[in-house]
Amino acid sequence: MTRIDPTSFRDINPGERLLMGPGPSDVPARVLQALAAPCIGHLDPYFLATMNETQQLLRHLFQTGNALTMPVSATGSAGMEACFVNLVECGDEVVVAVNGVFGTRMCDIVTRIGGKLIRVDGEWGRAIDPAAVEKAVKSCTPKVVAVVHAETSTGACTPLEEISRIAHAAGALFLVDCVTSLGGMDVPIDALAVDAAYSGTQKCISCPPGLSPVTFSPEAIKALERRKHPVVSWYLDLGMVRDYWGNERKYHHTAPVNMVYAIREALRIIAEEGLETRFARHRLNHRALVAGIEAMGLAMLVPEKERLPMLNAVRIPEGVNDARVRKALLTDFAIEIGGGLGQFAGKVWRVGLMGHSCRRKNVFLFLAALETVLKAEGFKARPGAIEAATAVYAAAG
């Protein structure tokens, strides 16, 4: 069993894809180039300077002055776990709003670490109702109120202002999942008084998966410092991690050097484009995509005002085979889109317009490809999808 023929393994050659699923999104050549720069030591002066710059760029994207702002050395789900394990101790009451897979995952984590979960269930595919959160918050003494800004499983966007107010009125910390929203829409951490937030690199930041940007407010740090027990995870203990990312430069674990090169480059591209321009680009391409989808006679899952720009859940028409359509898009057009998750498995497609993938030419190609593939499925799309999308771009000038 330990014998192996090394010649049976070929060179890595994934070919090209257009990544229009729920992430990863297309990674710009500049980011791949940065990723492949020579690896150096995690305590090398050049790398320490790179860490500082990465933090500056991340604060810019999070729109925050939070000192503790850095990429956790693992993917977005580890960022979720990092926020909870650092802020929640055994017995702490935690209100979690759930309207999809990622809110459900938050509940799972809270329970594993012994937090007392107060769960607010909202309809999947809809925004969370702040009144339901308020009711739950008043029924307990929550240390943390947690919500998913952009539910990747459904494409629903939950506005944060009101829930932030409710959390703070109750003296709780406000914890936000912005895995899918960060880099594609406004996530102003300080203005929204968010105390802890985490994201991923592979959505609207358009960097390969592998890191999770996290930011903690001074209040969250106080909670961390006031803990009665050590954080249950050594790896994600931000009290130690920040001694490495902060001025102490105390060795904790070996940073994923090349991934930090990559996120720095991806964040630099974002800074060059400018946040407002980038967010407007996401809104515009989203509107054009939706116009095309609806012109075809397909329907969106989420009501218009609650839709995310970067993640578009499209209802699969009656009689159309989910897996076959996705396979044809991948095989014939090299386009990846996502299937539904949880209660929406087989019911919706998730079409991403994230970061570098979010471009007019991709909207056009996707609409044309989908029309072709649906035709083979026996579904006759109404004509005019491209025209409808074009009209949106024309109106935007």
Added chain:
Amino acid sequence: MTRIDPTSFRDINPGERLLMGPGPSDVPARVLQALAAPCIGHLDPYFLATMNETQQLLRHLFQTGNALTMPVSATGSAGMEACFVNLVECGDEVVVAVNGVFGTRMCDIVTRIGGKLIRVDGEWGRAIDPAAVEKAVKSCTPKVVAVVHAETSTGACTPLEEISRIAHAAGALFLVDCVTSLGGMDVPIDALAVDAAYSGTQKCISCPPGLSPVTFSPEAIKALERRKHPVVSWYLDLGMVRDYWGNERKYHHTAPVNMVYAIREALRIIAEEGLETRFARHRLNHRALVAGIEAMGLAMLVPEKERLPMLNAVRIPEGVNDARVRKALLTDFAIEIGGGLGQFAGKVWRVGLMGHSCRRKNVFLFLAALETVLKAEGFKARPGAIEAATAVYAAAG
């Protein structure tokens, strides 16, 4: 504070280093090239095939038939945490042998997750004495006996055969840290009856840091399946992670796609070289380096028979400034070596000969550079270091 001038950030350009510290080691161009291949979806058929190949190559390196063998999506310390959080439940007795920083870290993790720690302290810089482990094991009913094969903090190698026998005689699982040894010396998981092991990518595998290869024996999986409580970490719950790496392909978290490309390539290079050839190369360069070091009049920390080939702890001579020497090596020769950790801070240098860094030309360059730098420090090295190293290579033929 959120204003930023994007033009103030330059292109990533770390320049070249010779990485002869405790890791990361030099990454071959082929691995960097694989790392920069286009990112594709974590459920793309090509990527799933890449995962399978990565597992095959990892099993070859671990010399195991263990089905559950894959890279955890975070650095080596997360691999350590993954092994403990999956196998240890609150109240379980765990014997940990400590002869350096990484054994100490194991104890920290066991305590955080509520394990009952039985600590066996050995001298730092020496192998663990199996008799001491046996005594501890007999004093309790351990579920797990854990040991660090290659202590990166000191360069000491602990043989595993005897401790494995002791662990199994007590009915315990045998857990091994092979972060620094895997890929540079023999770590035959099945032959040694190791139940759980973790490593890192950035040592003798010569891939950038970011993943942690882990392997679990069928016995370890049984323990995982017999758990009374959920694993405290959602991210590292191998019961779920293996449903993604196994045939189910059930989505858990988004795999770090490009890092998986990279480790696959690094493992392919290892398979091409062949394990025995690679281990012999590490032994030979180690002997040459030590011959040169000792010829200069410097002393090794670890007794000859307990030394690791890939991590060489050299005592800093009286009156020589640790930081200044390392800085001069880095600045004047672009060579990175490591300082001491814990009780050896300021007392030793840690010189790595790991994976791609472990080459004759590097041994020669390092010896010459160290001699030059020590001279500037006022330490007069005895002549003949290069000659002594050359003699070792000559004798090896």
